[in-house]
Amino acid sequence: MSVDTPRRIVLLRHAKADWPQTSDHERPLAERGRTDAPVAGRRLAETGIAFDLALCSTAVRTRETWKLAVHELPQRPRTVYEERLYDASLGELIALVNETPDTVANLLLIGHNPGMHALADALSGAAEGDALARMDRSGFPTSAFAVVAFDGSWKTVEHGMSGTLVDFWTPHD
Template sequence: MKTLYLVRHAKSSWDNPLLDDFFRPLNERGKRDAPNMGKRLKEKRVVLDLLLTSTAVRAISTAKEIAKVLNCDDHKIKTLPELYHASPEKILDVLKQVNDKVNVVMLVGHNPGLTELIDALTELAIDNVPTCGIAAFKLNIKSWRELEMKKETLLFYDYPKKS
């Protein structure tokens, strides 16, 4: 069994319209939401073996804020440029390359690919995963190479404004 946490980056700033999308930082809400979602994960006793993140500034910032709350060491965080606006197929390809000794993975990425992958893995019809939204799955696989876009066991789906 493997466990997968798919996380959309926290809310980013649009204050500088000339700033390239890749370099947009978190806004104040994003800076608040990321550690708060980390606290919700900590309450669920989440312990990560590996944290994969897009190299976009807002994704790395989200990953680091959540990792800090979960006491996840920096050496467990891996930045991957191919996750920047990745398709669901690309995200799946990245996950299939994870070492099988790793059992619990968090991946921080972007829409629309992230929402599309979550929709493929669950019965929920999610129109749009909100910023800093998290979908957690229990995967009935022994090897990450077995991961497919099919319905999996959803452990929970949470986001900052969910009561």
């Protein structure tokens, strides 16, 4: 696969989590999260994107979100549970994306805010339709996802790049 191959990165924020007396990393999904995650999976399937790789935070709520969402996809991508996605800064997220092999055309990240919103914002130099206005207005709620398209190698992904926000979806639009 050429480094000029069109690529897409999809940023999925975990579904709504509960607040039990446990560490943040161990927080499970709330009832609403268990309802919204499969809906997000169905909407991901409707995009028609065949994911080559899914990188999922190791936090309980992200793993549960992915488990419920992936069953809605026509085929399960290779999944890697990545500790560095938990509580990652924008710079850490970009560094992680830069490590993606160029054999991957479509990458899915399942993570947390504020990182998912910051990364979508940083990579979206342009937008289709009202996707950017909807993302700015909603603030990237739980179970939301953004689809950013760009040409080039994953190694070229950086803040301010000229990717295009082609879709932004939330479960409660």
